[in-house]
Structure formats: structure tokens, C-alpha cells
Amino acid sequence: MSGYSQISFxxxxxxxxxxxxxxxxxxxxxxxCRDCSVRGCITACPANLFVPTSDGGIVFNYEQCFECGAxxxxxxxxxxxxxxxxxxxxxxxxxxx
Amino acid sequence: MSSPRTxxxxxxxxxxxWVDLRPELDPVQGSLAPSLHGGGFSAADLxxxxxxxxxxxxxSGSAVLVCAGPANADRSLxxxxxxxxxxxVRVDVPGQLATATVAELLVRTLGQTDLDVDLVVCxxxxxxxxSGAVPAMLAHHLDFCQALGLLSVQPMSGELAExxxxxxxxxxxxxxxxxxxxxxxxxxxxEGGIATLRRAGLHASMGEAARAEARVETRGGHxxxxxxxxxxxPWRPRARSLAGPSGESSFDRILELTGSLSDTSPPxxxxxxxxxxxxxxxxxxxxxxxxxxxx
Amino acid sequence: xxxxxxxSPEESPSTAESSPVGAGGAEVDAIVVGAGPAGSAAALxxxxxxxxxxxLERGPFPGSKNMYGGVIYGRILDALVPKWWEEAPIQRWxxxxxxxxxxxxxxxxxxxxxxxWGDPPYNGATAYRPDFDHWLADKAAEAGAHLVCSxxxxxxxxxxxxxxxxxxxxxxxxxRAKVVIACDGANSFLAREAGLYENLDPANFTVGVKETxxxxxxxxxxxxxxRGDHGVDIKILGCTGGVPGGGFVYTNRDTVSVGLxxxxxxxxxxxxxxxxxxxxxxxHPGIAPLVEGGEVxxxxxxxxxxxxxxxxxxxxxxxxxxxxxxxxxxxxxGVWLEGxxxxxxxxxxxxxxxxxxxxxxxxxxxxxxxxxxRLESSFVLSDHRKLREIPHLVMGxxxxxxxxxxxxxxxxxxxxxxxxxxxxxxxxxxxxxMKANGVRMRDLVRExxxxxxxxx
Numbered sequence: 001m002s003g004y005s006q007i008s009f010x011x012x013x014x015x016x017x018x019x020x021x022x023x024x025x026x027x028x029x030x031x032x033c034r035d036c037s038v039r040g041c042i043t044a045c046p047a048n049l050f051v052p053t054s055d056g057g058i059v060f061n062y063e064q065c066f067e068c069g070a071x072x073x074x075x076x077x078x079x080x081x082x083x084x085x086x087x088x089x090x091x092x093x094x095x096x097x
Numbered sequence: 098m099s100s101p102r103t104x105x106x107x108x109x110x111x112x113x114x115w116v117d118l119r120p121e122l123d124p125v126q127g128s129l130a131p132s133l134h135g136g137g138f139s140a141a142d143l144x145x146x147x148x149x150x151x152x153x154x155x156x157s158g159s160a161v162l163v164c165a166g167p168a169n170a171d172r173s174l175x176x177x178x179x180x181x182x183x184x185x186v187r188v189d190v191p192g193q194l195a196t197a198t199v200a201e202l203l204v205r206t207l208g209q210t211d212l213d214v215d216l217v218v219c220x221x222x223x224x225x226x227x228s229g230a231v232p233a234m235l236a237h238h239l240d241f242c243q244a245l246g247l248l249s250v251q252p253m254s255g256e257l258a259e260x261x262x263x264x265x266x267x268x269x270x271x272x273x274x275x276x277x278x279x280x281x282x283x284x285x286x287x288e289g290g291i292a293t294l295r296r297a298g299l300h301a302s303m304g305e306a307a308r309a310e311a312r313v314e315t316r317g318g319h320x321x322x323x324x325x326x327x328x329x330x331p332w333r334p335r336a337r338s339l340a341g342p343s344g345e346s347s348f349d350r351i352l353e354l355t356g357s358l359s360d361t362s363p364p365x366x367x368x369x370x371x372x373x374x375x376x377x378x379x380x381x382x383x384x385x386x387x388x389x390x391x392x
Numbered sequence: 393x394x395x396x397x398x399x400s401p402e403e404s405p406s407t408a409e410s411s412p413v414g415a416g417g418a419e420v421d422a423i424v425v426g427a428g429p430a431g432s433a434a435a436l437x438x439x440x441x442x443x444x445x446x447x448l449e450r451g452p453f454p455g456s457k458n459m460y461g462g463v464i465y466g467r468i469l470d471a472l473v474p475k476w477w478e479e480a481p482i483q484r485w486x487x488x489x490x491x492x493x494x495x496x497x498x499x500x501x502x503x504x505x506x507x508x509w510g511d512p513p514y515n516g517a518t519a520y521r522p523d524f525d526h527w528l529a530d531k532a533a534e535a536g537a538h539l540v541c542s543x544x545x546x547x548x549x550x551x552x553x554x555x556x557x558x559x560x561x562x563x564x565x566x567x568r569a570k571v572v573i574a575c576d577g578a579n580s581f582l583a584r585e586a587g588l589y590e591n592l593d594p595a596n597f598t599v600g601v602k603e604t605x606x607x608x609x610x611x612x613x614x615x616x617x618x619r620g621d622h623g624v625d626i627k628i629l630g631c632t633g634g635v636p637g638g639g640f641v642y643t644n645r646d647t648v649s650v651g652l653x654x655x656x657x658x659x660x661x662x663x664x665x666x667x668x669x670x671x672x673x674x675x676h677p678g679i680a681p682l683v684e685g686g687e688v689x690x691x692x693x694x695x696x697x698x699x700x701x702x703x704x705x706x707x708x709x710x711x712x713x714x715x716x717x718x719x720x721x722x723x724x725x726g727v728w729l730e731g732x733x734x735x736x737x738x739x740x741x742x743x744x745x746x747x748x749x750x751x752x753x754x755x756x757x758x759x760x761x762x763x764x765x766r767l768e769s770s771f772v773l774s775d776h777r778k779l780r781e782i783p784h785l786v787m788g789x790x791x792x793x794x795x796x797x798x799x800x801x802x803x804x805x806x807x808x809x810x811x812x813x814x815x816x817x818x819x820x821x822x823x824x825x826m827k828a829n830g831v832r833m834r835d836l837v838r839e840x841x842x843x844x845x846x847x848x
Contacts, residue, residue, distance in 0.1 A: 091451075
């Protein structure tokens with residue numbers, strides 16, 4: 001195998017520019033998550049924004065969102081994740097993709 | 098500092114600088130290359146723009162936008178301008194120029210009678226490793242009073258309101274603050290966190306986009322200035338001057354420098370319950386001068 | 393701050409404003425939402441035909457929200473920007489196309505190269521989307537479109553069942569027009585709001601993740617066997633860790649992009665995250681020598697609508713056209729992974745259809761119906777219709793895991809010299825590899841027939 005190791009997730013995300021808006025553009029009603037057996041958002045979100053808690057809920061961040069929308073499409077519990085675009089001019093800014 | 102013109106509706110200028118927010122750093126050479134799309138304004142500059150707008154609004158005056166930057170700054174400049182500035186002037190600063198030169202170029206515009214500026218609001222620092230000295234130089238050239246690094250800016254109410262006096266907060270050492278009254282004409286600089294630039298209305302933005310070239314007046318340009326000489330040393334805080342040792346013999350001076358025989362309170366170990374321990378810590382800290390006397 | 397907390401809207405008198413034209417009146421001829429390739433092409437067409445167009449972009453500059461898996465096929469630009477190749481911000485011209493099948497530590501590659509693709513008018517090109525999309529949007533702006541950035545379209549304004557404008561998140565942010573062209577990307581909020589996207593199914597979407605890795609140009613040239621501004625585009629089947637999808641590697645001037653396209657539903661069901669799968673693929677012996685040792689310059693992710701023809705929303709509504717990713721125009725058919733060309737093609741067609749409808753004064757769905765006809769007769773919908781079965785075929789289990797495994801196994805046995813044992817016959821190799829990879833003859837025949845029919 002090759003001799004280079006995996007970069008940390010933090011280093012990976014540090015390579016991306018995010019102009020964070022004040023308003024969160026993701027909201028999660030995590031009372032619904034407690035009954036969710038799939039929890040697709042946890043593995044589907046490429047920015048790892050959704051983290052399960054020990055009591056069955058979900059904590060989430062919105063700051064480092066790629067704005068792909070995978071979470072809200074993957075969420076099989078109707079309405080648990082409310083996702084929209086962040087305020088204009090804010091959010092992720094790609095440079096070399 | 099009270100001149101008769103302060104009673105007229107004042108003109109507040111936000112003075113900002115276009116910088117590369119995301120220059121590309123060569124990991125080996127340590128050199129910076131400009132990014133293609135990373136241009137913009139620092140948080141401090143945007144907060145200065147908002148401060149200027151809200152002061153002008155409170156005083157029923159007008160706000161003008163003065164920007165130091167190259168020609169490709171115009172697009173981001175118009176985004177800011179659309180937030181409510183009545184006039185936008187870009188002072189042509191191609192590339193890195195020396196701080197004093199930038200200040201001189203800005204003064205040429207700010208001091209012009211057609212602008213008739215009463216208050217200049219700057220950001221307290223830009224992102225391009227500049228010296229942060231431009232606001233002070235502006236104050237010097239314009240012969241305005243200055244208050245830099247402000248944490249809050251409000252127009253004063255009551256009888257000072259019509260004199261357009263500002264009530265501001267400034268940092269002091271030891272995490273303390275001072276509240277100061279600033280009469281205009283003045284140059285102030287503000288920190289980035291104190292205000293968020295209001296969003297421009299859709300139609301204002303459309304108008305700005307449509308009239309891009311007509312809206313930005315370009316000034317300045319030819320000046321004998323050069324860029325700051327290239328730095329050969331790392332950026333470090335300025336050295337603090339300390340008095341040299343005053344002893345007669347070299348032995349005395351060494352003793353004084355090392356503090357070997359001077360009277361210091363020896364470390365002590367105490368056992369106490371938490372409340373008592375906290376009290377003792379606070380007592381010691383204020384004894385040593387780390388806390389203000391009023392604490 | 394608490395999630396979902398509302399920030400009070402700006403109420404200052406200097407920014408609150410009213411529309412210059414009273415209710416019902418269109419302030420501009422057309423609003424194009426999204427300054428990606430589709431939106432810019434639509435705005436360019438409309439502006440060139442003398443219409444007033446507002447091109448809304450939610451990012452701080454066009455392209456700032458966009459990423460993709462590789463290659464721009466620029467010939468569609470010939471009609472819009474003659475000699476586009478002389479000015480477009482291209483990284484490298486693709487002169488080498490590979491399809492790689494990975495299984496375990498094996499790799500089987502089909503490799504085609506032609507230096508003719510490195511000369512005008514070229515075939516494929518790699519580019520950074522923030523550069524390319526910015527350039528194309530500037531073309532629209534030069535033609536007279538009003539490009540307004542940092543503005544998110546939040547919804548549609550209806551009058552009866554006619555769309556008459558959009559709302560934006562700016563103060564005083566209502567804008568009215570005769571026609572709205574929604575090029576707002578894979579999530580198609582506007583098409584959904586207009587009720588055009590009732591067949592929306594998460595199974596038709598994939599998530600693309602990508603690393604852009606910095607390497608010196610001469611290292612890239614040596615590793616990929618190209619010179620100058622020539623580049624390589626590699627599409628990869630297999631090595632997605634059980635999640636249906638595929639991979640890609642392609643070259644830019646001084647970076648290499650490596651990424652994965654992963655089925656959204658597969659990802660949601662599985663227990664591995666995209667960056668873990670990407671890391672795994674980067675370590676495959678077929679990929680590692682190409683990408684190792686470089687610094688990750690940017691990590692990115694985006695949603696891809698891959699469902700093809702049958703997953704598309706209604707393309708035309710009253711006063712509304714849908715184009716580009718918003719209309720699920722990405723072609724993900726195995727060896728073909730295209731999107732930018734379909735976006736430009738559909739956007740330009742929407743622009744022309746909008747122009748005709750405005751000219752005739754009828755922007756109802758009937759007046760705009762020319763859009764669909766235009767697309768049907770161009771490559772955009774005829775390719776999609778022809779290849780409508782392929783996305784399902786490629787995402788199926790056979791193509792995903794068993795086929796790469798079998799192909800690599802056959803190649804291994806065929807090329808492996810095991811003297812003194814004599815060479816086994818090809819038929820026996822295939823039979824044993826089919827068995828080893830759980831490929832049944834009737835599945836293979838059935839899928840092959842589908843593939844032959846599908847690829848036409």
C-alpha cells in the first residue's frame with residue numbers, strides 16, 4: 001500500500017471556504033429522529049454535519065454545509081430535516097473544483 | 098473642536114480597502130499568489146460601512162463610500178455601495194503600496210471640498226498584513242480627532258445630539274473598557290464584530306449592477322509612492338524598552354538582571370476549601386497588580 | 393445561536409423599497425435563476441435577442457457553488473461563443489479517455505488516446521467551475537443581462553396559475569417578469585414549488601465528493617503520460633465499498649481531481665461516509681500512484697441528478713421553464729458522464745423558447761411549449777431518451793460489483809502465466825469467473841441485451 005495516510009476530517013474541511021451566515025439554513029426536529037431507524041443523514045452528509053447523540057437525538061451544525069441537499073433528500077422521516085439555501089452571498093465558496 | 102459646520106447634516110465616509118481574502122500560499126516558498134475570485138472586504142471594513150450608514154441615518158446626513166483598491170474591486174465595491182451609500186469613489190491603488198502612500202491617496206479624496214467629509218469610519222485592520230496605521234494617518238492629514246479600535250459606536254442623544262457627537266467604547270489594558278465622547282470632525286476605526294452590513298435591496302443591487310461604470314468615480318493614481326520595502330524578518334510584536342540595570346559593578350548588574358538576591362515572596366502551598374481558595378487567588382492576583390483595584 | 397432562529401429582516405428606510413412598477417406589471421422580460429452554465433446560456437440567448445434579463449446568482453460570484461466530476465464538452469458553445477476555446481478558462485484538453493474497472497487489488501483499464509482531441513475544435517476539456525461559470529456568466533452580462541449575485545431566490549410569485557416573478561431574500565426582493573427560467577440546480581426548489589417535480593425520488597440522486605490535489609505539472613504529465621496542455625479523464629467502475637456509484641480521476645494544469653459519485657440511498661443505508669470511501673479508492677493500487685503525495689487543495693461535494701429521462705420534472709409551466717440540473721439533465725450513463733453540455737444546451741433552448749414566447753406575447757405553458765420540442769429535436773432530450781435505461785443498468789448490482797470483479801478475474805487468469813501448468817481455455821476462465829463472482833448466464837444475457845438496446 002502507498003505510504004501516505006488519511007488527512008483528518010478537520011484538515012479536509014479547512015481546505016474549503018465557508019462564508020457563514022448568521023441564520024442557520026438547516027433545522028432538525030430531532031423528536032422525529034428518535035423514532036428513525038435509518039438515519040441516513042449521518043452517513044450521507046459529505047460534511048459530517050449530523051451527529052447522533054446517546055439519547056437517540058441528532059445534533060447538527062450548519063456552518064460547514066456544502067449545500068448539496070443530500071440530508072433533506074435522504075431523510076426518510078417526513079419533515080425532520082428542513083433544509084434550504086443559506087442567505088445570498090453566504091455559505092460555501094468553491095475555488096478549485 | 099466645534100466648528101459651525103457640524104450643525105449641518107454631516108457627511109459620513111466609510112473608508113475601506115479591497116483585499117484578497119483568500120490568497121494562495123505556496124507551502125514551500127511561502128510566497129503569496131493572488132486568488133482569482135477571493136477579493137473582497139474584511140469584516141472590520143464591512144462593519145465600518147454599516148457604522149457609517151447607521152450614523153448618517155441617525156443624523157439625517159449622507160454616507161459616502163471611499164475605497165482603496167485596483168480596478169477589479171469595482172464589482173464587490175458596488176455590492177457594498179448598494180446598501181445605501183449616496184456616492185462611491187474608488188481611489189486607484191494598484192497592488193501593494195506603502196501605508197503612508199495609501200493614506201496620502203485617500204486623503205486627497207477625503208479632503209476634497211466636493212465630498213466635505215465630517216466623519217471617516219475605517220475598519221481597524223485589513224487582512225493583507227498591513228500596518229493598520231492608515232486611520233491614524235488620515236486623522237493627522239485631515240487634522241481631525243481620532244478614536245481607533247472602537248467596540249461600539251452610537252450617536253449621542255440629548256443636547257449633544259445636534260452637535261453630532263459619538264459615544265463609543267474602546268478597549269483598555271486588563272480587559273477594561275473606556276467610554277468616550279467623540280466630537281466631529283473625526284476619524285474612527287471599528288472592530289469587525291460590532292456590526293453586520295445591511296443587505297442591499299434587490300432593486301438597488303440591480304441598479305448598481307446596471308450602472309457599474311457610471312457609479313464608481315476613480316481618483317488618485319499617479320503618486321511617487323512605492324511599496325513598503327520587502328520584509329526580511331518575521332512579523333513580531335514591537336520590542337518593549339526596559340531600563341538597563343543600574344548597579345555599580347558588573348556583579349551588581351548581573352544580580353539585578355537575574356533577580357537572584359532580590360526579595361521575592363516564596364511560593365507557598367495552602368490547603369483551603371474552594372470558596373476560601375478562590376478568595377485567596379483573587380487577593381494574590383490583585384496584590385500583584387493583575388486585577389484592577391475596584392475588583 | 394439556536395438553529396432556526398429568525399433574524400429580523402432589515403427595516404431601514406434606505407433599503408426598503410417598493411417595486412418601480414405596480415402589481416401585475418413585469419419589470420423585466422425574463423428572470424433567470426442561477427448563473428450556472430444553463431442559466432448563463434439562457435440569459436445570453438435572451439439578452440442577445442434584445443430582452444431585459446435579470447440573472448440571479450445566490451453565490452458571491454457565478455460558479456462559487458458549483459462542482460462537477462470532470463469534463464466539459466464545449467462544442468455546444470460554438471453557436472453561443474464562436475472560438476470559445478481561445479478565451480474560455482480551460483485547464484487541460486482531454487486527449488486520453490480511460491474506463492477503469494477496479495476489484496479488490498485488481499484493475500482493468502480500457503485506454504483510448506488521440507492527440508487530435510488536443511487541437512481545435514477539441515473534444516473534452518477540464519476546467520475549474522468557479523472559473524468557467526464565471527466566464528460564461530460574464531458573457532451573458534456583456535450581452536446585456538443584469539447579473540445580480542449574492543441573491544437567493546426564495547420562491548415564485550403566482551398570479552392565478554401563471555408564474556409572474558420570483559421572491560428573493562433581499563429587502564424589497566420581489567421581482568416580476570414575463571417568464572422565469574429556473575436553472576437553480578439539482579435541488580430544483582422552484583420546480584418543486586411550481587408542482588412540476590412530483591416524481592422526485594431520492595433514488596435518482598447521487599452525491600459527488602471530490603478532492604482537488606495539488607501536484608506540479610511535470611509530475612502530472614509524467615504520471616498520466618501526457619504533454620503540455622493535454623489531459624486525461626478516467627472513469628472508474630467498482631471500488632465504491634458496496635455503495636452503488638462510480639469514481640473519476642482527471643487532470644487540471646497543476647492539480648489532479650479524484651472523486652466518487654455515490655448513490656444517495658445507498659449511502660444513507662450504509663455505514664460508511666463518503667470521505668472514507670474516497671480514501672479507500674485513493675489507496676487502490678490502480679489509483680494510488682496517480683494521486684499520492686499531493687496536498688489536498690480543496691474538498692468539495694455536490695448533488696447530482698442522475699435519473700435520466702424518466703426522472704425529469706415537467707420542463708414547462710405557465711410562465712416557467714426548467715433547465716440544467718434543475719431539470720435533471722445530467723447524463724450518467726456509464727462511460728458517459730456529462731452535464732455541463734446538457735445544461736448549456738437546455739439553457740440556450742429555454743432562452744430561445746422564452747424569446748419566442750415573449751415576442752408573441754404568450755408566456756403560458758402553451759406559449760412556451762416550443763422549449764420541449766426544441767430539446768426533443770436536439771441532442772439534449774434525444775440522447776436522454778435513447779439512454780433512458782442506462783442509469784438503472786449502471787447502478788444495478790451486476791454492473792456495480794459483479795461485473796468489475798469478473799472482468800478483472802478473467803484478465804488475471806488470461807494474462808497470468810502459471811507454468812508448468814498449461815494455459816486454461818478462455819471459455820473455462822469465463823465460466824469459473826462468472827461462478828466466482830455470482831454472475832449467472834441469464835442475468836448476463838439479460839443485462840447485455842438491455843445494454844445493447846440501451847446504448848442503441
